[in-house]
Amino acid sequence: MNILSVIGHYFFWHYSIALFRFTLIYRDILFFIKDYFSLSILLKSFFEPWRRMGEAYPEDKFKLKEVLAVFVVNSLMRLVGMIMRSIIIIIGVVSLILIVFLYPILILLWLGLPLIILLLLGFGFKLLFF
Amino acid sequence: MSNKLQAYLKSSRLYPILVLDSLIGEKKRNWLINISGTLVLFLLLPILTFEIFGNLFLAPFFAVWASLAPRFWGATFICLAFYFSSKLLDFYFNDSYYFENVALNRYTNDDIFSITVGRILFLAEKGDALRGFFLSAVGKEILLRLGIEEEAQKEFLINRQLVSEIPPRTLTDGVLKLRSLVLFLYKKNPDFAQFLKKFGIIEKELLGATDWVVYRIEFGEFSKRWWSKSNLNKIPGLAKDWGFGATFTLDKYSWDMAQGLRYSSIGHDYSLHSLEITQLENILAKDKEANAILVGNSRDESLDVAWHLVRKIQNRNILPVLEHKRVVLFNASVFLSNFKDRSNAERELLKIFSEAQKAGNIILVIDDIYNLMIGFQTLGSSFLSLVEEYLQSNAFQIVAVTTNDIFHRFLAVNIELMNFFDRIFVKEINSEMLIHGLEETVWQIEAKYKLFFTYQSLLEIIWGADNYFAESSSSDKVVDLIAEIIPWAQKLELKIIKKNDVQKFISSKTNTPLGEIGVEERTKLQNLEIEIHKRVVGQIEAIKSISGALRRSRAGIRNLNRPIGSFLFLGPTGVGKTETAKALAEVIFGRESSLLRLDMSEFQNEEALTKLIGSFETGKTGILVDMLRENPYGVLLLDEFEKTNREVLNLFLQILDEGVFSDMRGKKVNARNIIFIATSNAGAELIWKNFKQKDEEKNTANNLINYIVTKGIFRPELLNRFDATIVFEPLSSEALEEISRLMLVKLSKRLTKQGLELLVNDYLVKTVATLGANEVFGARPMQRFIQDNIEQKIAESVIGGNLTQGDKIEFKEPDLNLMINNEQEK
Numbered sequence: 020m021n022i023l024s025v026i027g028h029y030f031f032w033h034y035s036i037a038l039f040r041f042t043l044i045y046r047d048i049l050f051f052i053k054d055y056f057s058l059s060i061l062l063k064s065f066f067e068p069w070r071r072m073g074e075a076y077p078e079d080k081f082k083l084k085e086v087l088a089v090f091v092v093n094s095l096m097r098l099v100g101m102i103m104r105s106i107i108i109i110i111g112v113v114s115l116i117l118i119v120f121l122y123p124i125l126i127l128l129w130l131g132l133p134l135i136i137l138l139l140l141g142f143g144f145k146l147l148f149f
Numbered sequence: 150m151s152n153k154l155q156a157y158l159k160s161s162r163l164y165p166i167l168v169l170d171s172l173i174g175e176k177k178r179n180w181l182i183n184i185s186g187t188l189v190l191f192l193l194l195p196i197l198t199f200e201i202f203g204n205l206f207l208a209p210f211f212a213v214w215a216s217l218a219p220r221f222w223g224a225t226f227i228c229l230a231f232y233f234s235s236k237l238l239d240f241y242f243n244d245s246y247y248f249e250n251v252a253l254n255r256y257t258n259d260d261i262f263s264i265t266v267g268r269i270l271f272l273a274e275k276g277d278a279l280r281g282f283f284l285s286a287v288g289k290e291i292l293l294r295l296g297i298e299e300e301a302q303k304e305f306l307i308n309r310q311l312v313s314e315i316p317p318r319t320l321t322d323g324v325l326k327l328r329s330l331v332l333f334l335y336k337k338n339p340d341f342a343q344f345l346k347k348f349g350i351i352e353k354e355l356l357g358a359t360d361w362v363v364y365r366i367e368f369g370e371f372s373k374r375w376w377s378k379s380n381l382n383k384i385p386g387l388a389k390d391w392g393f394g395a396t397f398t399l400d401k402y403s404w405d406m407a408q409g410l411r412y413s414s415i416g417h418d419y420s421l422h423s424l425e426i427t428q429l430e431n432i433l434a435k436d437k438e439a440n441a442i443l444v445g446n447s448r449d450e451s452l453d454v455a456w457h458l459v460r461k462i463q464n465r466n467i468l469p470v471l472e473h474k475r476v477v478l479f480n481a482s483v484f485l486s487n488f489k490d491r492s493n494a495e496r497e498l499l500k501i502f503s504e505a506q507k508a509g510n511i512i513l514v515i516d517d518i519y520n521l522m523i524g525f526q527t528l529g530s531s532f533l534s535l536v537e538e539y540l541q542s543n544a545f546q547i548v549a550v551t552t553n554d555i556f557h558r559f560l561a562v563n564i565e566l567m568n569f570f571d572r573i574f575v576k577e578i579n580s581e582m583l584i585h586g587l588e589e590t591v592w593q594i595e596a597k598y599k600l601f602f603t604y605q606s607l608l609e610i611i612w613g614a615d616n617y618f619a620e621s622s623s624s625d626k627v628v629d630l631i632a633e634i635i636p637w638a639q640k641l642e643l644k645i646i647k648k649n650d651v652q653k654f655i656s657s658k659t660n661t662p663l664g665e666i667g668v669e670e671r672t673k674l675q676n677l678e679i680e681i682h683k684r685v686v687g688q689i690e691a692i693k694s695i696s697g698a699l700r701r702s703r704a705g706i707r708n709l710n711r712p713i714g715s716f717l718f719l720g721p722t723g724v725g726k727t728e729t730a731k732a733l734a735e736v737i738f739g740r741e742s743s744l745l746r747l748d749m750s751e752f753q754n755e756e757a758l759t760k761l762i763g764s765f766e767t768g769k770t771g772i773l774v775d776m777l778r779e780n781p782y783g784v785l786l787l788d789e790f791e792k793t794n795r796e797v798l799n800l801f802l803q804i805l806d807e808g809v810f811s812d813m814r815g816k817k818v819n820a821r822n823i824i825f826i827a828t829s830n831a832g833a834e835l836i837w838k839n840f841k842q843k844d845e846e847k848n849t850a851n852n853l854i855n856y857i858v859t860k861g862i863f864r865p866e867l868l869n870r871f872d873a874t875i876v877f878e879p880l881s882s883e884a885l886e887e888i889s890r891l892m893l894v895k896l897s898k899r900l901t902k903q904g905l906e907l908l909v910n911d912y913l914v915k916t917v918a919t920l921g922a923n924e925v926f927g928a929r930p931m932q933r934f935i936q937d938n939i940e941q942k943i944a945e946s947v948i949g950g951n952l953t954q955g956d957k958i959e960f961k962e963p964d965l966n967l968m969i970n971n972e973q974e975k
Contacts, residue, residue: 022169057473061388
C-alpha cells in the first residue's frame with residue numbers, strides 16, 4: 020500500500036509539479052543566456068565607438084582636413100565596436116535559438132521518460148537473453 | 150520500532166517517502182547512478198568502435214562482433230534504464246520532498262515533523278528516539294562536530310537502558326524540526342546530557358552544532374542546483390564592459406574590485422552588514438550626488454561594505470540602476486606618491502574623473518579620502534573644489550572610506566564635504582555574528598586541506614581572534630587566524646582540530662598560556678614566589694601580592710577586556726622594583742627580553758602624547774604604538790611614572806581600563822596581553838621615615854595611596870585602575886648582604902671562565918653591602934662599587950702579570966687587600 024501511494028505521488032509529481040518547475044528553470048536559463056552574452060547592453064550600445072574611444076572635433080569647424088581626420092578616426096572606432104559586438108551578439112542569438120528549439124524536444128523526452136525506461140528494459144532483456 | 154512510534158510516524162504525510170528512503174536512500178541512489186552511468190559509457194565504447202570502424206579496420210573480427218552486438222546493446226539498454234530511473238528518483242526525492250520542505254520550508258499543516266526528523270525517528274530501535282538520533286547520519290554528524298568520535302557514540306548506546314519519549318505534536322507551533330528534536334532529546338534524557346557533560350559540552354554548543362549541520366544540508370541543497378537563478382547569476386557574463394568606455398588613466402591608480410574578491414573570506418556573509426549595504430545601494434541609486442562615505446572602526450571594516458556591494462553586483466542581486474557597474478578601488482597613496490607638483494596632480498586627477506564619467510559604468514571607491522584631501526592640501530590645492538562638479542552631478546558614484554576617529558575629528562566638521570556625501574556608519578561586527586560566516590568558510594577549508602573542525606574549535610577561534618588580536622576588523626582576524634592554523638595543523642599531522650588544539654596554537658603564537666593549566670605551568674604558578682625570589686631579594690609582601698594577582702588572572706577570573714595585570718610599584722630607588730619586573734617577564738613569558746621599557750621622565754613636555762601615539766600631521770608613528778604592535782605579549786615597565794604629564798596619564802587611564810587605545814590614524818592598538826608595571830619614587834620619603842622609625846606596619850599600600858593623593862601626585866581614579874599598588878620597602882642590612890653575595894657569586898662565575906677563582910667570604914660580602922649601598926640609591930650603587938674596587942684590583946693584577954690561570958683570589962681585612970693563593974705565595 021505504501022509503495023503504491025509513493026508511485027501514485029511520483030506520477031503526480033512527474034506530470035505536474037516537475038513539468039512546471041522544468042518550465043521555470045527553462046525560463047531562467049534563457050534569461051541567463053541573454054545576460055551571459057550581455058545582449059541588452061551590447062544592443063543598446065551597438066553604434067557606439069569601441070570602448071568609447073575617439074577624438075574631439077577641433078573648435079574651428081572650417082579646418083576641413085582636421086575635421087575629416089577626426090571623423091574618419093571616430094567612424095573607424097564605431098566600426099570596430101560594431102564588428103566586435105556583432106560577433107558576441109551572433110553567438111548569443113544562435114545559442115538562444117538553439118535553446119528555444121531544444122525546449123519541445125526536452126519536454127517530449129520528459130513526458131515519455133517513464134515509457135522510455137520501460138521500453139529500454141523490455142528491449143534490453145529481449146536483446147540480452149532472447 | 151515500537152507500535153506507538155510507528156503510529157506516530159504513519160500519521161505523517163511523509164511516511165511513504167521514509168519507507169522509500171529506507172529502501173533506497175541517498176547513498177544507494179548515488180551509487181546506482183554512478184555505477185549504471187559508468188557501465189553505459191563502457192558498453193558504448195566497443196559498440197561505437199565496431200559500428201563506426203567495424204567495416205574498415207576490424208573486418209576480421211566483424212563476424213564475432215555481429216553475434217555479440219545484440220547482447221551489448223541489451224546490456225546498455227538495461228543500464229540506461231537503471232540510470233534514468235535512479236536519476237528520476239533522485240530528482241523526485243530532492244525536488245518534491247527535500248527542496249520543497251527543507252530548503253523552501255514549505256511544510257503543510259498536515260506535516261508533523263520535518264524529513265530529517267522523520268529519518269531519525271524511522272531509525273529509532275526499540276522505540277527509543279535518542280537511539281535513532283545516534284544511528285542516523287545527521288545525528289552522527291552532529292556528534293562528530295562536537296568532537297565525540299564514533300567509538301564513544303557506540304559505547305553510549307551499548308550502555309543505555311532508558312527509552313526516550315516520543316516528541317509531542319505540540320512541541321513547536323508547526324512542524325517538528327531537527328533543532329527542536331535535539332533540544333527535546335537533551336532535556337528529556339538526563340543520561341544524554343550527562344554524556345555530553347563528560348565531553349564538556351553544554352546545551353548552547355549542542356544546538357550550535359545542530360544549526361551548523363542543518364545549515365550544511367540546506368546550503369548543499371541550494372548549491373547542488375546549478376540551474377537555480379541565484380547560482381546561474383554567479384557566473385560572470387561575457388563582454389560586459391564592451392558597451393562602456395575604457396579607463397586607462399584610472400586603471401594606473403586603481404584596480405577592479407571584482408577581480409580581487411576573496412571568495413573564502415568570511416567577510417562575505419552579507420547578512421552581517423545588510424543594513425549598511427541597503428543604505429549604500431539606495432544612496433548610489435540616486436539621480437545626483439550619489440556619493441556615500443563609509444565610516445567604520447577601521448578602514449578594513451568600512452571597506453567590507455564595499456566588498457559586499459561588489460559581490461551583490463556580481464550575483465545580479467542588486468537594484469537595476471547599479472547592474473553592470475564596475476566598482477574600482479582608487480588607491481590614494483599610490484596616486485599621491487606620483488606627484489610632487491600641484492599642476493600635474495590636478496591635471497591627472499581631472500583626467501581620471503572625466504574618464505570615469507565617460508566610461509559610464511564606474512563606481513569609484515576612494516580608500517582613505519582624508520589622506521587624499523591632505524595630500525592635495527599640501528600641494529597647495531583643494532581636492533573638493535577640484536572635483537566639485539563631478540560630486541554634484543550624476544556622472545558617476547563615489548564611495549569614500551574612512552574610520553570613525555578621523556571622521557569625527559576632521560571630516561564631520563567639513564560642511565562642504567558633508568554636503569556631497571551621505572554618511573553610512575558601519576557597525577562593528579561582534580564575535581557572535583561571525584559564527585555563521587566561519588561555518589561556511591570552514592567547509593571550504595575542510596574540503597581543500599582534508600581537515601575536520603569541531604564546533605567548539607570554531608568558537609575558540611572566534612574568541613581567540615577577538616581577545617588576542619584586537620587590531621584589525623573582526624572578520625579579517627578570524628580569517629587570518631584560521632589561515633595560520635591550517636599549516637600548523639598539517640605540520641603536526643592533525644586531522645581533527647579541537648578546542649584545545651586552537652588553544653595550543655594561540656598559546657604557542659602568543660607565548661601566553663591558555664586552556665587547561667598543564668603540569669609544568671601549574672608548578673610554575675604555584676611556585677611563582679620562589680621563582681621570583683631567585684632573582685629578587687626581600688620584598689616578601691610585594692611579591693606575594695603580585696603572585697596572587699597573576700594566579701587570579703590565569704585561573705580565568707580575569708576580565709578579558711583589560712590588560713593581564715597592572716601594578717604600581719612604589720618605593721625608593723634600588724630596592725628591586727625593576728628586578729621584579731624582569732623576573733616576572735622571565736617567569737611568565739619565558740624570557741627576559743619580553744620586558745619592554747619606557748622611561749616616563751622622557752614624556753614630560755607637550756609633545757609627550759604625540760610621541761607615544763604618533764601624529765597624523767607628520768605621519769610619524771608613536772613609540773608606544775610601535776612597541777605594542779611588535780610585542781603584543783609581555784611586561785611593559787613604565788619607569789618613573791609620576792614624572793609624565795597629565796595627558797599621558799589620561800591615556801594610561803584608558804589603557805588600564807579597556808586594554809586598547811587608538812593610534813594617530815584611529816587604528817586600535819591592543820594592550821590586553823600586557824602586564825603593566827608602573828614604578829614610582831612617590832612617597833619614598835615617607836617609606837624611609839617609617840622604615841627608620843621602625844614603623845614598618847605604617848608602610849601599607851593604603852597609607853601610601855592616601856599620602857600620594859593628598860600630595861596630588863596621582864589622581865585617585867588612576868590609582869584605582871591598577872590591579873594592586875605594591876610597596877617596596879628599603880632593604881634591610883641582611884637583604885643588602887644577600888644581594889651583595891648574589892652579585893659577587895655572579896662575578897666569581899665570570900672569573901671562573903678566565904681560569905681564576907674568587908673566594909666569596911663573609912668579610913667581602915659585608916664590605917660590599919655596607920660600603921656599596923646607600924640610602925638614596927639602595928642596592929643600585931653596589932654594582933658600581935664592585936666594579937671600582939673588586940674588579941679593578943683583579944684587572945690590575947692580571948695586567949701586572951701577578952695572576953695566572955688556576956690562581957685563587959681572596960679579599961681580606963682591613964682594606965680589601967687582594968690576596969692570591971697558589972703554590973708559592975706572592
